[in-house]
Amino acid sequence: MSLEKAQEHLAKFGKADAVMEFDTSSATVELAAAAVGCEPARIAKTLSFAVGDRVALVVCAGDARIANPKFKAQFATKPKMLSPDEAEARIGHAVGGVCPFGVNEECDIYLDESLRRFSTVFPACGSSNSAIELSPGELEEITDGTWVDVCKLPE
Template sequence: MAIDKVKAYFAEFGREGDVMEFPASSATVELAAQAVGCEPARIAKTLSFAVGDRVALVVCAGDARIANPRFKAQFGTKPRMLPAEEAEERIGHAVGGVCPFAVNEGCDVYLDESLRRFDVVYPACGSSNSAIALTPDELAVYTPGSTWVDVCKLPEEGQMDTPTTAAQVS
């Protein structure tokens, strides 16, 4: 199971005990916020995009949405969500539990600036009922090779370019 891979990964840092597992689903931003007990914006959702032959995992705040022009400027292509049926095979985590930890080769992790406004955020941990509390700086440490980007809009920035559905977030 993917959550076991993530727990083993965090064991390398002595943090496996910090992985939270919930009795109910945390597969959407709203469900994760209820399970954790925080505002939805603090959920660090991981969106997966096909970029050439690689997968770009963009970790952003729960209330953020991809800004098409910013995404294209960063990646040189329009955002194209990875189809749900490809997620587990290509990323190593199924939709609902996609996270930036213990991912397969061929995945590049990008942390969106929308996360930096919080002291603590809650990414999933490889299953549809898990999370871990991390500061944005810790998130960067635990996702080696990740890059900070600015490819999202927040609600106060106006109309969203790319709506996301529950099937596309974790």
């Protein structure tokens, strides 16, 4: 159901047919990179946080990590990730397929600057074996996401 929800959202932008489905799991950055055939950094992972009564979905590069001070400065709270049960109920997608497409109303989508260094990235599409290739600009248009700088990259 979650994959269909993401595809319905993507269809509004003419992108439903661009969704790739794999015979193997793409539930982690490493598995997704292997399934897609790209470097792990180009996997656009979606992290979910409780921010007041809302959910902040932060889409960032596969090699990026949340920088606690930057997150707190942006959202005025410490980063608290949703549990797997909370994620599915509040976002509409289960962990392993969490994505910024076709999400519940209480979700706000943020795109981290770590994505901008790539011409295209690969976010999941609601299931643990799907992805789509989009430019950062397409991702912004399709999600109506807000650009933020809340991550750090490996040194």
